[in-house]
Amino acid sequence: MFGYSLGELGSILVMQGFSGLILFSVYLLMALGLAIIFGQMGVINMAHGEFMILGAYMTYFCSHLFQSHLPTLYAGYFFVAMIVAFIVSGAAGLFVEWALIQRLYKRPLDTLLATWGLSLIMQQAFRSGFGAREVGVELPPWMMGSLQVTDTIEVQINGLFVMGLTLLITAGVALLLFKSRWGLQVRSVVANRTMAGAVGIDTRRIDRFTFGLGCGIAGIAGSAFTMIGSTGPTAGQLYIVDTFLVVVFGGAQSLLGTIASAFTISQSQSTLEFFLTGSMAKVLTLLIVIGILMLRPQGLFALKVRR
Amino acid sequence: MSSEKPTGNLLTPTRRGLLVGAATLSATAMLPQFARADVPPTSAVNTTGLAVTDTEVTVGILHSVTGTMAISETGSVEAEKLAIEQINAQGGVLGRKIKFIQEDGASDWPTFAEKAKKLLVQDKCAAVMGCWTSASRKAVLPVFEQYNGMLYYPTFYEGLEQSKNVIYTGQEATQQILAGLNWVEKEKGAKTFYLLGSDYIWPRTSNKIARKHIENVLKLKVVGEEYFPLGSTQFNSVINKMKLVKPDVIYAIIVGGSNVAFYKQLKAAGIDLNKQTLMTISVTEDEILGIGGENIVGAYACMKYFQSLDNPNNKAFVPAFKKMWGENTVIGDVTQAAYLGPWLWKLTAEKAGSFDIDKIAAASPGVEFKGAPEGYVRIHENHHLWSKTRVGRARDDGQYDVIYETAELMEPDPFPKGYQ
Numbered sequence: 001m002f003g004y005s006l007g008e009l010g011s012i013l014v015m016q017g018f019s020g021l022i023l024f025s026v027y028l029l030m031a032l033g034l035a036i037i038f039g040q041m042g043v044i045n046m047a048h049g050e051f052m053i054l055g056a057y058m059t060y061f062c063s064h065l066f067q068s069h070l071p072t073l074y075a076g077y078f079f080v081a082m083i084v085a086f087i088v089s090g091a092a093g094l095f096v097e098w099a100l101i102q103r104l105y106k107r108p109l110d111t112l113l114a115t116w117g118l119s120l121i122m123q124q125a126f127r128s129g130f131g132a133r134e135v136g137v138e139l140p141p142w143m144m145g146s147l148q149v150t151d152t153i154e155v156q157i158n159g160l161f162v163m164g165l166t167l168l169i170t171a172g173v174a175l176l177l178f179k180s181r182w183g184l185q186v187r188s189v190v191a192n193r194t195m196a197g198a199v200g201i202d203t204r205r206i207d208r209f210t211f212g213l214g215c216g217i218a219g220i221a222g223s224a225f226t227m228i229g230s231t232g233p234t235a236g237q238l239y240i241v242d243t244f245l246v247v248v249f250g251g252a253q254s255l256l257g258t259i260a261s262a263f264t265i266s267q268s269q270s271t272l273e274f275f276l277t278g279s280m281a282k283v284l285t286l287l288i289v290i291g292i293l294m295l296r297p298q299g300l301f302a303l304k305v306r307r
Numbered sequence: 308m309s310s311e312k313p314t315g316n317l318l319t320p321t322r323r324g325l326l327v328g329a330a331t332l333s334a335t336a337m338l339p340q341f342a343r344a345d346v347p348p349t350s351a352v353n354t355t356g357l358a359v360t361d362t363e364v365t366v367g368i369l370h371s372v373t374g375t376m377a378i379s380e381t382g383s384v385e386a387e388k389l390a391i392e393q394i395n396a397q398g399g400v401l402g403r404k405i406k407f408i409q410e411d412g413a414s415d416w417p418t419f420a421e422k423a424k425k426l427l428v429q430d431k432c433a434a435v436m437g438c439w440t441s442a443s444r445k446a447v448l449p450v451f452e453q454y455n456g457m458l459y460y461p462t463f464y465e466g467l468e469q470s471k472n473v474i475y476t477g478q479e480a481t482q483q484i485l486a487g488l489n490w491v492e493k494e495k496g497a498k499t500f501y502l503l504g505s506d507y508i509w510p511r512t513s514n515k516i517a518r519k520h521i522e523n524v525l526k527l528k529v530v531g532e533e534y535f536p537l538g539s540t541q542f543n544s545v546i547n548k549m550k551l552v553k554p555d556v557i558y559a560i561i562v563g564g565s566n567v568a569f570y571k572q573l574k575a576a577g578i579d580l581n582k583q584t585l586m587t588i589s590v591t592e593d594e595i596l597g598i599g600g601e602n603i604v605g606a607y608a609c610m611k612y613f614q615s616l617d618n619p620n621n622k623a624f625v626p627a628f629k630k631m632w633g634e635n636t637v638i639g640d641v642t643q644a645a646y647l648g649p650w651l652w653k654l655t656a657e658k659a660g661s662f663d664i665d666k667i668a669a670a671s672p673g674v675e676f677k678g679a680p681e682g683y684v685r686i687h688e689n690h691h692l693w694s695k696t697r698v699g700r701a702r703d704d705g706q707y708d709v710i711y712e713t714a715e716l717m718e719p720d721p722f723p724k725g726y727q
Contacts, residue, residue: 008551012547012550012551015547015550016544016547019543019544019546019547022543023541023543026541124373127373127377131381132372132377132378132381133378133381133593133596133597134378134564134567134594134596134597135596135597136567136595136596136597136598136599136600136602137599138599138601144574144575144601145574145575145577146575146576146577148577154576154577156543156572156575156576156577157575158571158575159543159575225540227571227575228540228541228568228571228572228575229540229564229567229568229571230540230563230564230565230566230567230568230597230598231567231597232378232564232597233377233378234374234375234378234564235564237375237538238538238539238540238564238565239540269541270541270543270544273541273544273545274544274547274548277532277533277534278506278533278534278535278536278539278544278545279506279533279534279535279536281544282536282539
């Protein structure tokens with residue numbers, strides 16, 4: 001750490017803080033979809049990563065479509081791609097809920113197995129449909145590179161983009177949950193499913209929309225991650241562990257918990273990574289998480305729920 | 308590269324291999340009739356009960372076509388099938404057509420072992436082309452040794468292994484690393500190196516060899532060495548660290564999905580590989596498909612084969628591959644090495660005059676394949692290949708410009724002294 005000028009250290013501090021924030025956004029975006037599904041329905045969607053990759057493939061598909069048919073609008077294709085990703089993943093989610101999940105509500109552990117099976121099926125479907133090799137998603141030039149803030153401080157554009165997107169979607173979800181009629185119904189189902197049903201809330205319908213929305217958000221996340229990660233049949237597996245970590249650590253039923261947990265994990269990961277090495281940082285982060293979960297098994301923030 | 312074909316020898320059986328690639332099509336028309344004339348009897352070429360008939364010989368193909376590794380192993384399967392088809396078009400091996408049985412290792416190492424046993428015990432395969440990761444090779448090795456089979460293994464790997472029952476058609480670590488480091492020291496005047504890798508045996512062993520070479524032989528400095536869990540997708544912290552340390556060379560052995568994340572983030576962080584020297588031994592043309600050429604342009608890769616290699620063998624090989632598997636396919640280093648497997652086995656069988664495993668193993672050292680797309684290869688006593696090391700520079704279209712190759716073939720040295 002020594003032998004560098006103060007200025008250099010200052011810039012690194014800024015850039016390092018920024019990469020921590022990017023990591024935070026990435027974790028939050030990954031975990032949101034899973035968190036709302038798990039929070040409301042108690043269903044752990046093991047195929048979450050595959051819904052993300054479905055979104056990533058839609059982005060790949062859109063980039064090709066725009067390149068060959070609408071080259072003039074290419075610079076903006078990414079926005080269209082994210083909407084397409086949301087719709088396709090969301091629709092797939094609705095279908096899966098209808099075909100599979102709704103039959104297993106009384107057997108929550110079996111949903112674990114069923115969605116895991118689903119993830120394998122989806123992986124092989126990607127492999128058969130798009131080929132076993134990874135595909136490269138080309139980005140419009142304006143999304144690559146970095147902004148030169150000062151001589152030594154550079155800020156990645158795609159990082160800013162992910163941060164903005166995460167902010168937007170989190171705000172959207174929060175609005176939906178706390179201001180809309182649907183959100184009110186969701187919260188009442190979370191608080192007490194039987195009672196909510198008794199006062200006339202169609203819990204089945206709420207479940208289906210929640211699952212669809214969760215998968216749709218996963219699709220958007222997958223689409224955004226084509227900027228920073230790979231797109232291949234099994235790439236979803238790369239995200240799933242971190243996603244679970246964030247959701248479980250945050251406390252399953254709380255949006256605030258998910259945010260706080262994503263922040264804690266990303267900051268410790270990125271700081272430790274800077275001072276130690278990548279592998280060691282991961283080990284220590286996991287140890288910290290395990291330690292805290294031993295003290296607080298319900299996660300960082302837990303809603304009071306009547307069971 | 309001496310790949311000119313001595314045409315006078317074309318029709319002698321042991322020289323048939325010279326035809327490979329370059330002249331395959333033109334010569335096939337006349338060879339089968341010729342081959343029929345002197346087909347040795349099955350009892351003579353097969354004394355150990357392998358799956359050999361008067362007209363056919365069975366080999367196995369054992370790769371993952373499902374699961375995580377399918378991404379990498381697909382190319383190897385394609386290359387092996389192409390080689391088998393070409394060999395059959397020329398009349399086969401010892402007058403017998405090659406029939407292959409393909410099994411799926413499913414990216415799961417115990418499955419590899421189980422399928423290997425099936426191919427050897429039940430199918431009696433005369434040879435098996437297969438495996439990709441070291442883990443899968445380690446899983447099948449005891450099977451091949453116990454049931455006395457012959458494995459042609461295509462991947463460049465960490466070395467530290469040698470078996471009578473395996474021919475390693477890829478490079479072991481020193482063949483891939485040393486010449487590249489020498490080159491970067493000489494051409495780029497590099498003084499400091501930052502070593503990166505995914506956290507498992509191959510990158511760790513390779514970086515260990517690289518570090519010893521940098522510090523003990525070149526007398527230069529390693530300023531950082533770091534590993535990331537397989538599948539890691541966040542590299543911003545280490546990129547910041549490298550910005551601070553400013554190494555002359557980033558030496559990266561990152562694999563799989565992490566690769567894509569690493570190069571995309573490097574580019575996003577404003578590190579221009581045209582100015583910052585980066586050398587990798589883990590990115591072939593196959594990987595660039597996923598990374599995107601525009602994200603890695605300017606990086607140096609150290610391999611023995613690049614698709615853009617300019618020699619007559621390769622000029623025949625690339626179109627033949629694309630004709631069979633599609634215009635958009637690319638051919639990476641391992642794919643080419645996988646293509647060597649069936650050919651080397653054929654040449655060895657013809658040299659030994661037999662399919663018997665023991666005779667194949669004994670006859671292997673010294674077998675040379677002049678039709679190799681990489682130029683010329685020869686099997687060493689230790690069952691690895693003599694081959695050249697080359698340095699390529701990534702273009703934005705996903706191909707490499709070959710900018711350097713060693714003058715001599717590099718000797719394979721799976722147990723390098725002073726590097727362990």
